Amino acid sequence: MLIQQLINGLMLGSSYALIGVAFTLVLGIFDMLNIAIGEVFMLGAFFGLTLVSRGVPFVPSLLIAMVLSGLVNLVVERFAFRPLRGAPPVIPLLSSIGFSMLLQDAAVNVWGPERTQFPPSIRVVSFEVGPVLVSTVQIAILLTAVVLMATLHLIVRRTKIGRGMRAVAENPEAASILGVDARRVIVTTFFVSGALAGAAGMLVGLTFSVISPFIGIEIGLKGVAAMVVGGAGNIPGAMLAGPILGIAEVLSVAYLGAAVRDVVVYGLLILTLVVRPQGLLGAVERPRV
Amino acid sequence: MLSDYHQTLLLLTGIHVLLGWSAYLPLATGQLSLGNAGFMAVGAYTASLLTVQQKWPLLPALVAGALLAGLLGLLVGLPALRLRGIYLAIATLGFGEIVRTFFLNFELTGGPMGMRGMSGTTLGLVWGWVLLAGVTFFALTHSRLGLSLDAVHDDELAAELIGLDVTALKVGAFGAGATLAGLGGGLYAHYILFIEPGAFNFLESITMVLFVLLGGMRTFWGTVIGATVFTLLPDLLRVLQDWRGAFFGALLVVLLILRPWGLLPRGTLRLGLGRLAAPSG
Numbered sequence: 161m162l163i164q165q166l167i168n169g170l171m172l173g174s175s176y177a178l179i180g181v182a183f184t185l186v187l188g189i190f191d192m193l194n195i196a197i198g199e200v201f202m203l204g205a206f207f208g209l210t211l212v213s214r215g216v217p218f219v220p221s222l223l224i225a226m227v228l229s230g231l232v233n234l235v236v237e238r239f240a241f242r243p244l245r246g247a248p249p250v251i252p253l254l255s256s257i258g259f260s261m262l263l264q265d266a267a268v269n270v271w272g273p274e275r276t277q278f279p280p281s282i283r284v285v286s287f288e289v290g291p292v293l294v295s296t297v298q299i300a301i302l303l304t305a306v307v308l309m310a311t312l313h314l315i316v317r318r319t320k321i322g323r324g325m326r327a328v329a330e331n332p333e334a335a336s337i338l339g340v341d342a343r344r345v346i347v348t349t350f351f352v353s354g355a356l357a358g359a360a361g362m363l364v365g366l367t368f369s370v371i372s373p374f375i376g377i378e379i380g381l382k383g384v385a386a387m388v389v390g391g392a393g394n395i396p397g398a399m400l401a402g403p404i405l406g407i408a409e410v411l412s413v414a415y416l417g418a419a420v421r422d423v424v425v426y427g428l429l430i431l432t433l434v435v436r437p438q439g440l441l442g443a444v445e446r447p448r449v
Numbered sequence: 450m451l452s453d454y455h456q457t458l459l460l461l462t463g464i465h466v467l468l469g470w471s472a473y474l475p476l477a478t479g480q481l482s483l484g485n486a487g488f489m490a491v492g493a494y495t496a497s498l499l500t501v502q503q504k505w506p507l508l509p510a511l512v513a514g515a516l517l518a519g520l521l522g523l524l525v526g527l528p529a530l531r532l533r534g535i536y537l538a539i540a541t542l543g544f545g546e547i548v549r550t551f552f553l554n555f556e557l558t559g560g561p562m563g564m565r566g567m568s569g570t571t572l573g574l575v576w577g578w579v580l581l582a583g584v585t586f587f588a589l590t591h592s593r594l595g596l597s598l599d600a601v602h603d604d605e606l607a608a609e610l611i612g613l614d615v616t617a618l619k620v621g622a623f624g625a626g627a628t629l630a631g632l633g634g635g636l637y638a639h640y641i642l643f644i645e646p647g648a649f650n651f652l653e654s655i656t657m658v659l660f661v662l663l664g665g666m667r668t669f670w671g672t673v674i675g676a677t678v679f680t681l682l683p684d685l686l687r688v689l690q691d692w693r694g695a696f697f698g699a700l701l702v703v704l705l706i707l708r709p710w711g712l713l714p715r716g717t718l719r720l721g722l723g724r725l726a727a728p729s730g
Contacts, residue, residue, distance in 0.1 A: 244706065
């Protein structure tokens with residue numbers, strides 16, 4: 161059933177897209193890779209789970225989970241990135257890996273290493289649209305992803321802080337000379353990035369209805385792949401590449417077997433880096449230093 | 450005489466030193482590899498297949514595993530030349546995941562069930578290799594080749610301008626690192642007696658880089674200290690128990706904030722040797 165596969169791939173891919181955007185936002189503006197986004201995503205799933213299982217409705221749970229995830233990412237920025245300003249980009253990459261280990265271990269200690277199930281109340285009914293089986297959860301996931309990405313697009317393109325972000329991305333020195341508040345841009349970017357990752361965590365939790373402290377690495381790396389395939393630093397690119405990877409993954413599982421699942425995604429990642437380093441939508445060659 | 454327990458710790462330290470050096474070599478030319486667990490897996494599985502199924506003696510099996518991993522390293526290192534910094538890190542990370550998935554689905558090595566039946570790694574064997582590699586590194590530090598690697602690390606463009614073959618140096622360092630990872634993997638498999646794909650994950654690759662970072666990114670002997678401390682520390686820090694991962698993570702962050710290039714900067718060695726070699730200067 162091809163259409164069903166495409167829809168499943170789209171659901172999975174919309175989460176990859178959100179994580180990919182969370183990665184690409186920071187990379188595009190500060191040229192730094194925050195690996196800890198994977199764990200912020202995982203924490204978002206647990207925040208959402210905790211809230212939903214206490215009876216908090218979906219939308220407030222999502223919003224609170226997003227704010228908490230954004231705050232966690234601010235802590236990451238404070239300790240893993242701010243003290244290392246000016247160091248070569250691999251140094252903050254490594255310190256963000258250190259933070260990943262810390263957050264993952266913390267989650268294992270708080271929520272336990274086992275897989276945890278979302279309460280059934282939130283796993284709403286499925287219904288048939290023609291030959292295709294769709295659940296209300298799937299629609300909610302897709303809708304949330306689209307709304308969040310549209311909001312982000314508006315923030316970056318239409319607001320003052322969005323202009324500041326683009327200015328810093330273009331040229332940090334010139335931006336600061338022209339009066340862009342760098343601290344404010346950094347804090348906003350990391351908060352938004354973390355909030356998006358947290359939202360993705362909650363949506364993935366709903367999609368699979370089970371989560372564990374180890375999904376941060378498993379699924380977070382797929383977000384890195386979405387970022388690279390779409391063009392590192394390119395927000396629309398990650399939005400496009402997420403569904404592409406999701407669909408490629410689901411189709412490869414359906415037609416080639418579960419064995420090739422990750423090979424396809426990481427194969428596309430490496431192929432992109434080697435053959436077209438600027439990614440799908442990256443027009444200009446960024447300096448890869 | 451050492452107790453079994455201390456022998457085990459010492460043996461593991463030796464394997465960790467080799468794995469640390471496998472990350473140090475590419476770093477010495479400015480390449481951060483986050484996929485060395487993939488090369489380690491190739492060495493581990495190749496050597497294990499040869500000893501368990503082909504009944505090879507351990508030593509040639511180890512060498513074969515290391516060489517195959519090295520060959521793969523050269524193949525990966527060549528396209529990786531196009532990438533720098535975080536992009537190289539991402540690509541190698543993807544490579545490591547692909548290798549892990551390959552062995553997860555490879556019937557001959559038991560797939561997710563893993564492989565057993567290996568044995569034979571001894572303390573002497575491990576430290577023999579460490580000694581051999583260490584002597585090579587020592588010779589390298591004071592050779593033309595070693596200085597060329599330094600030049601590539603410090604300024605690639607300048608290195609190219611003075612006529613160094615930057616491509617060969619970088620790919621060579623990457624391949625040599627992969628060879629050491631494969632060797633470490635083979636020794637590990639025949640010490641731990643059971644291997645499964647999950648053992649060669651992202652975290653393993655990170656750990657190898659941690660050994661280098663702790664000891665200092667610019668000296669080969671710093672890695673020995675880093676690997677030793679990292680192997681003995683969990684044992685000394687039993688109190689931490691469940692929070693060990695968090696402790697290492699926090700340690701890494703603090704370390705990078707305080708000493709971005711590791712605990713032991715190259716200057717310490719230079720200063721020491723300089724005094725020994727040229728007391729007048």
